[in-house]
Amino acid sequence: MGEIINLLLDGFTIAFQPLNLGLILIGCTIGLFIGAMPGLGSVNGVAILLPLTFLVPPTGAIMFLAAIYYGAMYGGAISSIMLGIPGASTAVATTFDGRPLAKQGMADKALTAAAVASFVGGTISVVLFTFFAPPLAHVALVFGAPEEFSLMMLAFATFVGLGGDDIWKTLFSIAIGLVLAAVGLDIVSGEPRLVFGGITGFMHGINFLVLAIGIYGIGEMLWTIEEHTKAGGKSMLSEATITWQRTVANLKELLGTWKTALMGSFLGYFVGILPAAGATPGSLMAYGIGKQISAKPDDFGKGAVDGVVAPEAANNAASTGSMLPMLTLGIPGSPTTAILLGGMVIWGLEPGPRLFTDHKEFVWGLIASLYAANFFAVILNILFIPAFIWVLKLPFTILAPIIFILCLIGGYAPTQDLHDVWLMLLFGIVGYLMRKLDYPLAPAVLAIVLGPLAEPALRQSLLISSGDMSIFFTRPYSGPIMIAALILLFLPVLQILIRRIRGSRQSPASSDDTPGSEWQG
Secondary structure, eight states: OHHHHHHHHHHHHHHTSHHHHHHHHHHHHHHHHHHHSTTTHHHHHHHHHGGGGGGSOHHHHHHHHHHHHHHHHHHHHHHHHHTSOOSSGGGHHHHHHHHHHHHTTOHHHHHHHHHHHHHHHHHHHHHHHHHHHHHHHHHHHHOOHHHHHHHHHHHHHHTGGGGTTOHHHHHHHHHHHHHHHTOEEOTTTOOEESOTTTOGGGTTOOOHHHHHHIIIIIHHHHHHHHHHHHTTTOOSSTTOOOOHHHHHHHHHHHGGGHHHHHHHHHHHHHHHTSTTTOHHHHHHHHHHHHHHHOSOGGGTTSSOSHHHHHHHHHHHHHHHHTHHHHHHTSOOSSHHHHHHHHHHHHTTOOOSTTHHHHOHHHHHHHHHHHHHHHHHHHHHHHHTHHHHHHHHTSOHHHHHHHHHHHHHHHHHTTTOOHHHHHHHHHHHHHHHHHHHTTOOSHHHHHHHHHHHHHHHHHHHHHHHTTTOTTHHHHSTTHHHHHHHHHHHHHHHHHHHHHHHHHHHHHHHHHHHTSTTGGGOO
8 A cells, every 4th residue: 555655656746747737737628628529529539639649758648648538528518518419428428417407597507516526436436546456457357248248237227217107118219229229230240230221321330429419419409499489589598607606505515416426436437447338338327326326316307416426427437447457458448548558559558467567657657647637627627617608698599500510510520421410310300209209318329329338248148158148147247237237127117016006006995085975876
């Protein structure tokens, strides 16, 4: 323990050198705005700016890119809350409650909750990274295909209850999402499937951001236009304000969400360290579990602060967690860390267990820079809240075209294929109709995220076991996770059945007790 603290202090002396500190601050600022731009996200931001890092020493370069990664995790919540457009896949769960809060004139509360939860998740994850890197890396290495599928099943189970009491509509939304996730090339045979008559645009599958931006960007805009027309042309978002008193009140209210923040932080970090998992499943699982453990689960989806805290704490914790397998095992935990890994190789730094002994200054300087980046990111985020609030005060006739243009950019940017833009517009209309018909949107969106992760894990597991499903229950890690998933999966169904049985028993009794019933007949 003492040696780790001494190494960390040495890392702070490296991170606080003027050049490195400046790079961290600039990286956080750039990342904040990259994360807020729909369709860009940390992956594109780090990839675009990677060539610039060859102008500075390797240690400063990786600090700069890591700061962009951190800033983008914070920034993804901004467009989710302000415009209803997920800035990145990691921030889609933030849209569920962040956008309703903004529409209720409480955008400052949502932004403050996102910033503070991100800081808590980032801080806890960096502390875990500092003191428990080797054993956690070993756990991540033990996780194979059966464990990954069990974890995905647990994620599915946590959001079965997101659609409210209508389980069948929720299951229908999940099924639609899984079908969309299967579009493209078969992962084993390479044969095209569900490409609708050989349309070439479907060969690369359906990009998650295309679906998310379509449903939550275009669909939300169509819904808002309808409500705006019903309101007689008056803006529904003009009440958004920020004052010192409101900020203090918001911070006091956040003290009551500490359990949700801790849950999201630990869950997000654990999911983040798993190779190829990333922050998106962690944030979605945290949202689902946050609803299940909440004292007011019915508030979720309508503007619950816990619904912002859980995914934001999780995705920031996962971003740090994904660096752990990259540094200790040479296995990237997310697409962004895969680019960071490529940069390290170019700089002559070979990831793996020997990195902690051969390049101590680099490793501990990077860890110390994560503490600094986390601090700078939360300060920048809170300072820019008045500017973000100003966006909501724009007339809707100006705001709607801006949202539409951002949606088009976000739909085109990931694949640079016009086919995805048309697909995004179609999803926008479908999202609007689903909302009109009271179908839950969240399960469909979450299913298309987890589907591409769950399918290869399932098929690899069955290939290992020659088709024996017991592999998910007999392994020491996958067994308990799968049992927990099945319990959570059937719990909402049992609760609804019990409620209906009680209701059917009480209805005859209540009819007999009505005044004058004994005189009737």
